[in-house]
Amino acid sequence: IAEHQYERAKTIVLWDTKECKIPYGLDAGDVSKNIKTALEHTGYTGRVSIMATGDAKDDFCCHEISLNHFPAGERDARLKKVIADLMEDPAPWNLLLIVKDIPVDVGVAVDSENCNLLVATPEYPSGLLLCMASCSRLTLVGVKFSQLCAPFAAAKTDVFWDIDDCPIPDDLDPEMISQNIRSALKDKAYLGEVSISAYGDTNQIQGEFCSAGITPIHVPAGETSARVRIMVKLVGWALDNPGSNLMLIVQDISRNSAYMEALHFVRRRNCKLLIAQPQDASGHLLRMVSTEWRWSSLSYGGKPITQSERKSKVKDSVEY
Structure with missing residues (x-):
């Protein structure tokens, strides 16, 4: 459940489409809708923006998902830069990372008092992601990506x-x-x-x-x-x-x-x-x-x- 100061704050979703592929039978629009609905039902009612990384797909833009192409070998550096830019906002905000794992330097970049971290992974979180939950002020919500974007995840x-x-x-x-x-x-x-x-x-x-x-x-x-x-x-x-x-x-x-x-x-x-x-x-x-x-x-x-x-x-x- 969302903490009070983050309930109505904006949520930025960073989605690695190479590591967390769209589940069979769904499209980018389904995933976008279900992620937003799941966030709302978990208590996050602020504006949601989704940024995807991976190979270009025409239908992403049609569903208000901004697509960023990161060349091979540059993913971690680019991800760190995107997060660093987002951290400049002093207002409370939520960051939902849809990734397999994150390198240490990217994890350090996320460590901020005004950022509430949410994570969805292909499998249940481990390694640095779990460490960040227990050692920092960030909030880690461990939900598998396939469950988060499932059509029935946010249903009554x-x-x-x-x-x-x-x-x-x-x-x-x-x-x-x-x-x-x-x-x-x-x-x-x-x-x-x-x-x-x-x-x-x-x-x-x-x-x-x-x-x-x-x-x-x-x-x-x-x-x-x-x-x-x-x-x-x-x-x-x-x-x-x-x-x-x-x-x-x-x-x-x-x-x-x-x-x-x-x-x-x-x-x-x-x-x-x-x-x-x-x-x-x-x-x-x-x-x-x-x-x-x-x-x-x-x-x-x-x-x-x-x-x-x-x-x-x-x-x-x-x-x-």
């Missing part, structure tokens, strides 16, 4: 949580669950607004849900299950929220044909599906969701199931 995420299927662990409370879910989403670069709705027998701790920023939807015991209430809600939600992220926290729904049809409709509305369950997802559901958590991990803010695990499960389900 709505969380539908069945508290009967996935109850609150004994050592946690609604406030902690809310914080942990939001933290886990941010770690996967879902940077947009997060809304959480809890379905089930919420009467006992309704006040705790509300104070935690969670909307309680009371489903009395013995009536239609919370899971079914969520399924009914999905269709209307997808109609109203195309292009958003949907997280389901429910028991296994892979064998529920009505539920799967509802999720197919959600996907047809260009929505991205995330899921957390007490057990691993299975069957066709595996191929529908983009990110999968075990509830025992997500509830504590943990990491999702790895891509290698997911690929192995998909292969096993096909062979089965």
